[in-house]
Amino acid sequence: MNLAQQLARVSRLDPDRPALFNGTQPVATYGEWAQRAAGLAASFAAAGLNPGDRVVLFQRNHPRYLEVLLGAWWAGLVVVPVNAKLHPGEAQWIIDNAQARWAFVTSDVAPSQFEALERQVDIETPAYEQLLAAGPVSMVHRAPDDIAWLFYTSGTTGRPKGVMLTHRNLMTMGLTYFVDVDPITSQDAIVYAAPMSHGAGIYAIPHLMAGARHIVPASGGVEPAELFGLAKAAGPLSMFAAPTIVKRLVDHAEAHGESSEGFKTIVYGGAPMYAADIERALRVMGPRFVQIYGQGETPMVGTALARAHLADTAHPRHAARMASVGVAQTPVEVRVAGADGQALPAGDIGEVLVRGDTVMAGYWRNPEATAAAIRDGWLWTGDMGALDADGFLTLKDRSKDLIISGGSNIYPREVEEVLLTAPGVAEVAVVGAPDPEWGEAVVAFVVPQTGTTLEAFALDAHCLSQIARFKRPKRYEIVDGLPKNNYGKVLKTELRRRLIGG
Ligand code: AMP
Numbered sequence: 186m187n188l189a190q191q192l193a194r195v196s197r198l199d200p201d202r203p204a205l206f207n208g209t210q211p212v213a214t215y216g217e218w219a220q221r222a223a224g225l226a227a228s229f230a231a232a233g234l235n236p237g238d239r240v241v242l243f244q245r246n247h248p249r250y251l252e253v254l255l256g257a258w259w260a261g262l263v264v265v266p267v268n269a270k271l272h273p274g275e276a277q278w279i280i281d282n283a284q285a286r287w288a289f290v291t292s293d294v295a296p297s298q299f300e301a302l303e304r305q306v307d308i309e310t311p312a313y314e315q316l317l318a319a320g321p322v323s324m325v326h327r328a329p330d331d332i333a334w335l336f337y338t339s340g341t342t343g344r345p346k347g348v349m350l351t352h353r354n355l356m357t358m359g360l361t362y363f364v365d366v367d368p369i370t371s372q373d374a375i376v377y378a379a380p381m382s383h384g385a386g387i388y389a390i391p392h393l394m395a396g397a398r399h400i401v402p403a404s405g406g407v408e409p410a411e412l413f414g415l416a417k418a419a420g421p422l423s424m425f426a427a428p429t430i431v432k433r434l435v436d437h438a439e440a441h442g443e444s445s446e447g448f449k450t451i452v453y454g455g456a457p458m459y460a461a462d463i464e465r466a467l468r469v470m471g472p473r474f475v476q477i478y479g480q481g482e483t484p485m486v487g488t489a490l491a492r493a494h495l496a497d498t499a500h501p502r503h504a505a506r507m508a509s510v511g512v513a514q515t516p517v518e519v520r521v522a523g524a525d526g527q528a529l530p531a532g533d534i535g536e537v538l539v540r541g542d543t544v545m546a547g548y549w550r551n552p553e554a555t556a557a558a559i560r561d562g563w564l565w566t567g568d569m570g571a572l573d574a575d576g577f578l579t580l581k582d583r584s585k586d587l588i589i590s591g592g593s594n595i596y597p598r599e600v601e602e603v604l605l606t607a608p609g610v611a612e613v614a615v616v617g618a619p620d621p622e623w624g625e626a627v628v629a630f631v632v633p634q635t636g637t638t639l640e641a642f643a644l645d646a647h648c649l650s651q652i653a654r655f656k657r658p659k660r661y662e663i664v665d666g667l668p669k670n671n672y673g674k675v676l677k678t679e680l681r682r683r684l685i686g687g
């Protein structure tokens with residue numbers, strides 16, 4: 186089982202099918218992609234790289250990302266995609282931790298030479314082309330449990346851990362897309378707007394399986410006008426988008442009266458999508474959304490909230506479902522458990538556990554962390570949630586985000602959902618601040634919509650009209666924006682630090 190077999194299969198079937206694009210510009214057919222990947226694999230072998238050796242990708246989003254990925258797998262190597270927004274010092278830490286032998290970079294992301302590498306190749310230089318020009322070699326066989334991708338978790342605190350994703354994990358993830366997200370065909374296209382080192386890039390696998398087109402925006406990032414243009418020119422177009430990206434697309438569509446016609450499926454996840462936001466997205470852009478919940482440790486596969494669920498407005502529990510992350514995806518079991526790992530009754534809040542073929546093999550050279558995360562075959566996600574009787578999972582918060590005030594548990598998400606429906610509110614993050622009387626006090630950081638002034642008393646009245654008195658924020662901080670990491674996740678640790686600092 187080698188993921189690169191998918192490239193060999195599609196390229197044999199249809200070598201002239203356009204595969205890789207830079208914006209609307211075709212750069213390789215499936216036949217050329219396979220030939221270049223096999224050429225790169227030959228150069229790896231000639232240089233003495235052995236199956237299982239690690240190769241780092243530290244590049245901005247680029248069509249050649251996919252050549253290196255598949256070339257490395259062809260040779261049986263393990264890819265280590267590193268978030269292009271990391272500081273070179275952080276990337277060096279990952280290179281050292283993974284004991285990588287080679288790295289493929291773009292000079293904008295990696296302007297200088299890393300230490301401890303045997304070779305660093307800029308993919309925009311003739312040296313890269315030379316590597317691909319080698320005569321192709323046959324593909325290296327991989328066992329299902331051999332590692333394909335070392336995924337360094339984004340983490341909002343501490344050093345990242347290398348999640349070991351196997352060929353089986355990623356093969357299962359790819360097939361699951363067709364069942365739980367969208368039955369893609371060779372007529373479809375995917376655009377990589379979010380970082381390819383993360384979920385967006387992982388979705389290259391199902392689109393490769395389908396023989397679809399892979400488009401990297403010429404801007405290399407998230408420009409709503411460009412994405413709408415690509416959808417028009419190259420649709421049916423799908424993409425993975427964090428909720429912040431969805432918001433930008435919806436703002437753009439609304440402000441410019443832009444048609445969303447060319448977009449097929451926008452898969453959102455990675456951070457909470459509030460009910461008010463997805464309702465607006467559906468209203469403005471139509472039934473193009475599917476939500477997934479997963480984490481690096483079970484990539485893109487935990488639960489999914491399908492298009493049909495989002496569209497079923499007549500269902501008596503529709504409102505609750507909109508605020509949920511959906512039901513277990515096909516290859517996994519999802520359990521909400523107490524500290525002993527036993528399943529809790531429907532409605533009770535506990536830690537979310539996942540078991541199945543997408544769950545990682547463990548953390549790279551970190552048996553302690555692996556033993557803490559995987560117990561009796563279940564992955565302990567660190568997310569808190571509750572299942573309803575139909576199997577819909579509603580996330581409450583990461584276990585560490587829970588606020589305990591005066592002995593009562595308060596899930597920030599619940600308060601955030603309410604505040605987001607207050608007039609003039611654009612974004613919210615609720616955290617706990619140390620409090621001598623209550624242990625912790627609820628504090629809301631609120632970003633007003635442009636041109637709006639927010640008053641704490643009005644926000645307070647809004648909360649009081651909808652949630653228990655003890656849950657409402659004791660304090661409101663009106664701010665221009667929220668601190669976020671490179672994937673658009675709000676950095677609650679940073680907000681807590683601010684509260685302690687002042
Ligand atoms: P990462 O491993 O960086 O992809 O982060 C995974 C974490 O993001 C999960 O453990 C959740 O806390 C959060 N997350 C992922 N998907 C969702 C979602 N659909 N809704 C809310 N939070 C999510």
